[in-house]
């Protein structure tokens with residue numbers, strides 16, 4: 443496992459980051475610990491979570507993924523883990539139960555620290571933008587948390603390039619802590635959001651890039667095929683977006699090409715999807731998700747080979763229509 447500097451900072455993170463969005467949703471507590479152990483044993487030192495995970499699953503109040511991670515970390519060397527979480531989503535009732543106001547951020551941070559059973563968060567990320575709160579207020583709250591020793595570094599997720607540029611400018615102007623990384627949605631069937639503007643900004647400003655959903659929630663495993671029933675128990679079952687991906691013939695042609703490349707290397711389709719992402723040199727670490735240790739062990743095979751330049755280009759070309 444390679445470890446890389448995250449953006450301009452001195453923080454070193456593994457080239458694969460373990461995402462935990464399914465903990466308490468499609469991954470129960472026992473399997474969550476198995477996945478965490480497998481990741482840690484493989485050299486993954488970087489864990490991504492969020493306070494809201496997985497609030498959308500029935501009976502889950504939010505905070506469950508953080509709680510599992512907190513329990514798991516009790517038996518682990520904290521200093522060897524780079525723990526990233528996020529703030530923004532609704533976590534309690536009332537007008538300030540969500541958002542990026544000073545009031546919401548400070549309480550949400552303390553709540554996360556309690557669930558995670560730690561005295562600091564290594565990377566605290568704004569989950570998505572809040573049009574109701576001035577960016578300067580948000581940055582000042584984060585700056586205070588850094589100076590209080592509760593947060594080490596700050597980052598953003600789902601932010602468009604112009605808002606990151608504005609955040610960098612405000613931090614510069616007011617001498618506030620600056621964001622070191624961006625967490626965009628990015629993969630072979632979701633290219634435009636990152637590649638159109640954000641990629642150039644991140645390269646120019648040396649912002650670390652930690653894309654999420656490299657398999658598009660499982661679509662880029664090849665297990666969803668046109669005309670075939672959705673695999674039972676998978677995240678795609680009954681999911682409208684997944685149905686749209688499956689019904690697009692361009693995506694089916696892509697999966698065929700990925701399968702061919704996978705066979706050439708003796709690899710799997712999901713490994714090819716992740717290898718494609720890591721072949722983009724603006725990407726620092728890919729945030730992967732797995733429900734079981736077996737799935738994760740498959741994904742770990744993505745870092746043991748490289749796509750040839752021709753293979754990378756063929757996948758770029760097959761998906762270039764997204765950038766038109």
Ligand SMILES: NC(=O)c1ccc[n+]([C@@H]2O[C@H](COP(=O)([O-])OP(=O)(O)OC[C@H]3O[C@@H](n4cnc5c(N)ncnc54)[C@H](OP(=O)(O)O)[C@@H]3O)[C@@H](O)[C@H]2O)c1
Pocket residue numbers: 460461462463464468490491569599600625653654655656657658659660661663665675676677678712729730731732733736737738740741
């Ligand atoms: N910032 C944000 O707004 C945001 C949004 C989404 C995600 N994230 C982060 O990114 C992480 C990863 O996102 P993601 O879970 O959407 O990633 P993903 O890599 O696109 O999808 C992971 C899913 O693919 C399936 N899968 C994984 N390995 C497989 C294998 N070897 N064979 C077959 N199926 C396999 C599993 O679902 P099934 O078994 O159910 O098919 C798994 O839950 C999250 O945990 C979270 O930390 C952030």
